[in-house]
Structures are given as structure tokens and as C-alpha cells.
Amino acid sequence: MAGTLKSTTEGSSMVLTLSNPEFRNALSPDIYSAGVEALNAAENNPEIRSVILTGEGSMFCAGGNLQRLQANRSQEHAVQAQSIDELHNWIDSLRAFPKPIIAAVEGAAAGAGFSLALACDMIVSANNAVFVMAYSNIALSPDGGASWHLSRALPRQLVTELLMCGDRVPAERLFALGVINRLVPAGSALAAAIEMAQGLNARAPNALESIKELINESANNSLDQQLTSERQHFVRNLHHVNGAEGISAFLEKRKPSYRPA
Numbered sequence: 001m002a003g004t005l006k007s008t009t010e011g012s013s014m015v016l017t018l019s020n021p022e023f024r025n026a027l028s029p030d031i032y033s034a035g036v037e038a039l040n041a042a043e044n045n046p047e048i049r050s051v052i053l054t055g056e057g058s059m060f061c062a063g064g065n066l067q068r069l070q071a072n073r074s075q076e077h078a079v080q081a082q083s084i085d086e087l088h089n090w091i092d093s094l095r096a097f098p099k100p101i102i103a104a105v106e107g108a109a110a111g112a113g114f115s116l117a118l119a120c121d122m123i124v125s126a127n128n129a130v131f132v133m134a135y136s137n138i139a140l141s142p143d144g145g146a147s148w149h150l151s152r153a154l155p156r157q158l159v160t161e162l163l164m165c166g167d168r169v170p171a172e173r174l175f176a177l178g179v180i181n182r183l184v185p186a187g188s189a190l191a192a193a194i195e196m197a198q199g200l201n202a203r204a205p206n207a208l209e210s211i212k213e214l215i216n217e218s219a220n221n222s223l224d225q226q227l228t229s230e231r232q233h234f235v236r237n238l239h240h241v242n243g244a245e246g247i248s249a250f251l252e253k254r255k256p257s258y259r260p261a
Contacts, residue, residue, distance in 0.1 A: 003018065003019055003020025003023070003025065003026060003027070003028050003030065003031050004019045004020070004030070004031070004034070005017070005018060005019065005030075005031045005034040005035055005038065006019050006056070007038050009048070010052070010194050010197070011194075011197075011198060011201065012047060012048060012049040012050065012197075012198075012201040013048070013049070013050045013051065013052055013194060013197040013198070013201060014038065014041075014042045014048050014050075014051045014052070015051075015052045015054065015190075015194075016035065016038055016051060016052070016053050016054070017054050017055065017056050018031065018053070018054070018055045018056060018060070018061050019055075019056040020056075020065075021056055021057055021059075023062065023065050023067075024059050024061075024062035024108075025055040025056055025057075025059050025060065025061045025062060025113070026061070026062045026063060026064060026065040027061065027063065027064055027065070027087065027112055027113070027116070028065060028068065029083050029086050029087075032086040032087050032089065032090045033086060033090075035090040035093065035094075036089060036090050036093045038051075039051065039093045039094070039097050040093075042097070042099065043097060043098060043099070046260035046261075047260075048099070049099055049100075049197075049200070049201040049205055049260075050099050050100045050101070050102065050197040050200050050201055051097070051099060051100070051101045051102070052101075052102050052103075052104055052190070052193045052194065052197055053101060053102070053103050053104070053116070053117075053120055054103070054104040054105075054106075054189070054190050054193070055105075055106065055107070055113075057106075057107075058106050058107045058187075059106065059107035059108060060103075060104075060105040060106055060107055060108060060109045060113055060117065060129070061108075061109055061110070061112070061113025061116060061117075062108065062110050062111070062113055063110045063111025063112040063113045063114070063115075063134060064111055064112050066138070084143050087112065087143060087144055088143070088144070088145070091115070091116075091119045091144055091145045094116075094119040094120060095119060095145075095216060096216075097212075098209040098212060098213070098261070099205065099208065099209065099212075100121050100122070100197070100200045100208055100212070101120045101121045101122075102120060102121065102122045102123070102124060102193045102196055102197055103116070103117040103120040103122070103123045103124070103193075104124050104125075104189040104190040104192070104193035105117055105123060105124070105125040105126065105129050105131075105171070105189055106125075106126045106129060106186070106187065106189050106190075107126070107129060107130075108129065108130045108131070108132065108168075109129065109130075109131050109132075110131075110132045110134045111132070111133065111134045111135060111142075111144075112143060112144040112146075114131050114132065114133055114146065115142065115143065115144025115145055115146040115149070116144060117131070118144075118145065118146060118149035118150065118153075118179075119144070119145055119149065121212065122181040122182075122196070123179065123180045123181055123182075124180075124181060124182040124184060124189050124192045124193040124196060125171040125174075125175070125180045125182070125183055125184070125189060126171065126183075126184060126185065126186040126187065126188070126189045127171055127172065127183050127184065127185060127186060128171070128186045129170075129171040129186075129189070130168045130169065130170055130171065131168075131169045131170075131171065131174055132166060132167065132168045132169060133146060133150075133162045133163050133166055134166050135163070135166065136163065136164055136165070136166040137166040142163055146163070147159070147163065150162060150163070152219060153177075153178070153179055154177060154179070158177070171183060181196075182196065202256075202258075203258065204237070204240075204242035204243075204245075204246055204256075204258040204261075205242075205258065205260055205261035206236075206237055206240050206242055206261040207237050207242065207246075209261055210233040210236070210237055213233070214226070214229060214230060214233060217229055241259055242256075242258045242259060245257065245258060245259075246258070
């Protein structure tokens with residue numbers, strides 16, 4: 001049975017839940033397209049200020065469905081290529097989405113499930129969760145942007161170990177390496193992600209959008225280009241109505257009330 005992507009709201013956050021319990025929340029093209037559609041809806045809804053991605057039950061995501069991958073071996077190469085293109089479209093959407101996205105991980109994030117978590121802006125993980133780039137364990141290479149994200153987060157030697165050895169990596173190690181933002185007791189990752197999102201939701205949406213855009217641009221910008229972009233964002237945000245509210249609230253020692261971006 002193909003999995004689904006459930007969408008609910010928690011205050012000003014949209015919670016997207018990978019739901020394919022029979023196959024440990026494995027991914028499928030239906031989930032990819034639903035993910036893009038959900039992000040489009042969240043982007044156009046000013047009441048939604050952040051997104052949380054999690055898995056149903058005690059598992060985040062097992063990655064690709066191996067039975068589906070095995071079946072695709074008897075199809076034309078284009079069948080699997082199209083499926084990966086749809087996954088990558090979702091990854092691109094996560095990266096380009098202007099609002100914060102938090103992955104809440106319980107259990108395990110394997111293969112493309114790990115890639116999916118890396119594509120989010122921040123990761124909140126249960127302290128007993130495990131992460132594994134399982135591709136080489138079944139004679140495959142990574143997808144979902146895993147090699148791109150890890151190469152920008154970790155030294156080459158560590159990236160090579162994660163991708164080539166395919167070992168199960170405890171959440172504690174990734175937390176120590178800075179890949180995971182928050183390490184929380186088992187069973188509380190979603191609650192901790194919601195709490196984190198609530199803090200972000202109280203901040204000026206236009207400022208958070210600028211920060212995400214600047215971070216995304218930095219990988220390809222020279223220092224001069226990045227300084228120019230920072231200047232443009234800063235001036236625009238200063239003259240935004242939220243800039244006036246933020247400065248006034250700080251000077252008046254009161255809680256700010258920001259408008260949608």
C-alpha cells in the first residue's frame with residue numbers, strides 16, 4: 001500500500017506526517033507530490049509560519065520502498081529516473097520554502113529518510129534515534145541531496161565514512177558534529193519541535209525568510225556578493241513594518257507583535 005502524507009496544524013505550524021507504517025514510513029512518488037502541494041499551500045497561507053516534518057509512530061522514515069525499487073529494475077531506466085526527479089523536486093521545494101522547516105525524528109532516518117531530514121532547516125531528534133545512509137549496503141548510491149548536504153556540513157572524511165560504510169550513526173554523534181540541533185528524550189521529538197517552532201513563529205516572518213535565503217545563497221556567493229545581499233536584505237527589513245515593531249518593542253520593553261511577511 002502506498003504511503004500518505006498527513007497534514008495537520010499546531011498553532012501557526014503545519015505538521016506533515018509521513019504515514020506508511022506497514023513499510024516503516026517508506027517514501028513513494030505519491031508522498032513526494034503531496035509534499036510539494038503541502039508546501040505550496042503553507043507558503044500561500046499567512047497564518048502558517050513554520051512547517052514540521054515527522055513520521056507516524058516511533059519511526060521517522062526508512063527511505064525508499066525496496067520492493068518498489070526491485071520492481072523498477074524490470075522497467076525502463078526512465079521509470080526510476082522519474083521517481084527520483086519527483087523526490088528531488090520535493091527536496092528543492094524544502095530548500096526554497098521561505099519559512100522555517102524542522103524535522104522531528106524518532107526511531108530511524110534511513111537512506112532517503114536521512115536525506116529528507118538533512119533538507120530541513122533544523123533537526124530535532126530523539127536521543128535514541130539512529131541515522132544511516134544505507135545506500136551502499138544494497139549496492140546503491142545516494143539521492144535526495146544527501147551528498148550535497150553532508151558535504152557542506154561535515155569534513156570530507158566523515159562524509160565519505162557515512163556514505164561508503166553505511167553504518168548506523170547514533171543521534172548523539174550527529175548532535176556532537178552539529179548536524180542535529182536538539183537532542184531530546186525518546187518520544188518527545190515532535191513536542192520539542194513544536195515548542196521550537198512556536199519560538200520561531202513569534203519572530204518576524206520577513207526576517208526569517210531573509211535569513212533562509214541568505215544561507216541558501218552563501219554556498220555559491222563570493223564574500224563580496226554575500227555582503228551585497230546582506231545589505232539589501234537588511235535595508236529592506238529595516239524599512240518593513242516589522243522592523244519598526246521589533247525596534248519599538250525592544251526599546252519599550254514589551255513583546256512584539258509581527259505581521260505576516
